[in-house]
Amino acid sequence: MPKNTYITDDPFKENRARCPMMVGDFQEGEKIPMLLKLKDVRKAAKDWKTFSSDAPRRVPIPSEEDLRDVRQYPIELDPPEHTKFRKIVEPFFLRPKQPEVKAKIEGLIECTLRRMLARGTFDAVHDLAIPIQSYALAYLLNVPESEGEKWIPWGVHVTRAGDGKAKGSEMEDYNRAMFAKARENPGEDFYSALNAAEMDGRPLTDEEKEGFAYLAFAGGRDTIIHTMTGIIAYFAKNPEDMHYLREHPEAINTAAEEFFRLAVPLTHIGRVCPAKTDVQGHEVEAGGRISLTWSAANRDPEVFENPNEVDLKRMPNPHVAFGFGHHNCLGAHHARAIMRRFLECFPKLVSEVKVLEEVPSMEVEKDYTRQIGFDRLVVECKLSDS
Numbered sequence: 001m002p003k004n005t006y007i008t009d010d011p012f013k014e015n016r017a018r019c020p021m022m023v024g025d026f027q028e029g030e031k032i033p034m035l036l037k038l039k040d041v042r043k044a045a046k047d048w049k050t051f052s053s054d055a056p057r058r059v060p061i062p063s064e065e066d067l068r069d070v071r072q073y074p075i076e077l078d079p080p081e082h083t084k085f086r087k088i089v090e091p092f093f094l095r096p097k098q099p100e101v102k103a104k105i106e107g108l109i110e111c112t113l114r115r116m117l118a119r120g121t122f123d124a125v126h127d128l129a130i131p132i133q134s135y136a137l138a139y140l141l142n143v144p145e146s147e148g149e150k151w152i153p154w155g156v157h158v159t160r161a162g163d164g165k166a167k168g169s170e171m172e173d174y175n176r177a178m179f180a181k182a183r184e185n186p187g188e189d190f191y192s193a194l195n196a197a198e199m200d201g202r203p204l205t206d207e208e209k210e211g212f213a214y215l216a217f218a219g220g221r222d223t224i225i226h227t228m229t230g231i232i233a234y235f236a237k238n239p240e241d242m243h244y245l246r247e248h249p250e251a252i253n254t255a256a257e258e259f260f261r262l263a264v265p266l267t268h269i270g271r272v273c274p275a276k277t278d279v280q281g282h283e284v285e286a287g288g289r290i291s292l293t294w295s296a297a298n299r300d301p302e303v304f305e306n307p308n309e310v311d312l313k314r315m316p317n318p319h320v321a322f323g324f325g326h327h328n329c330l331g332a333h334h335a336r337a338i339m340r341r342f343l344e345c346f347p348k349l350v351s352e353v354k355v356l357e358e359v360p361s362m363e364v365e366k367d368y369t370r371q372i373g374f375d376r377l378v379v380e381c382k383l384s385d386s
Contacts, residue, residue: 012296021280051271141190226373261319
């Protein structure tokens with residue numbers, strides 16, 4: 001059966017073959033040069049003096065001036081401030097390496113999956129992936145599991161209202177309330193740690209604390225959800241790869257990296273040029289932006305043989321699904337712990353998966369359209385005899 005799931009989509013293929021850069025037209029006609037080659041993306045990601053992240057609400061493309069009031073910490077900072085702020089929360093994002101936390105994540109995934117499989121038919125987005133992501137985040141932030149239950153109704157886009165376009169305030173209101181609660185009853189959780197944290201001898205401001213919390217909820221939610229559901233859709237069309245992982249569990253880690261490479265929902269991220277800069281022959285004025293186009297770099301045929309094919313044994317796999325350089329994703333350990341366990345459990349428990357209904361989640365811009373996942377994916381699974 002041909003490997004024709006959305007994971008193989010590459011809207012930048014033709015542009016990248018012509019030129020290592022394309023100019024995209026974004027909100028209010030902003031022209032942004034998009035770097036499409038892996039070597040160029042990696043080089044720019046490390047050159048923070050030329051391509052700065054010190055741009056509150058402008059690092060995402062399209063920008064988020066209308067969606068939030070706070071700067072995201074530490075992703076919207078440059079060194080050395082970025083490094084200092086990152087160290088404050090790094091211990092929480094390393095928690096999936098702790099045996100007890102790892103065991104809780106593994107148990108969560110298997111129990112949730114078994115419960116859905118007992119039903120036979122379920123929506124992989126809302127019944128499986130969102131609950132797993134929500135409860136696993138509770139483990140990461142060291143808050144009660146019951147808090148994760150509150151986050152499930154927020155859906156995939158925690159920063160937006162129900163229409164997916166307008167600003168939503170539920171997450172921001174929740175985080176402010178949790179900081180207030182932690183002040184009254186401090187513990188070992190994420191909110192208490194930020195309340196107690198200092199930067200250069202002073203307490204963190206409310207804006208700084210809220211910026212950390214904002215990123216914790218928004219930064220990796222869709223990555224987990226869309227990657228997991230993308231894998232399920234892929235297995236429905238390519239059962240031989242699911243069966244391969246059942247028979248070869250030693251390939252799970254490399255398979256996880258391959259799915260991250262191809263299913264990354266974050267198309268790109270922005271950087272701001274403090275001074276006028278030539279980018280592949282395109283002049284960017286001071287204050288203008290460029291795009292580090294992760295998804296295009298992950299399909300660079302000069303680096304990845306047969307870049308639009310899933311190769312569960314691909315090594316090496318120098319993808320940039322988690323960014324590159326000093327801004328390498330804080331949540332990478334968390335995402336890997338979840339996806340590796342999922343790739344262990346799903347092939348072991350499922351012999352066949354069939355897609356009954358799918359509603360794609362599309363990113364539509366003037367110069368490209370890209371499927372980043374699913375808003376709904378109803379599947380029917382047949383249990384394995386093993």
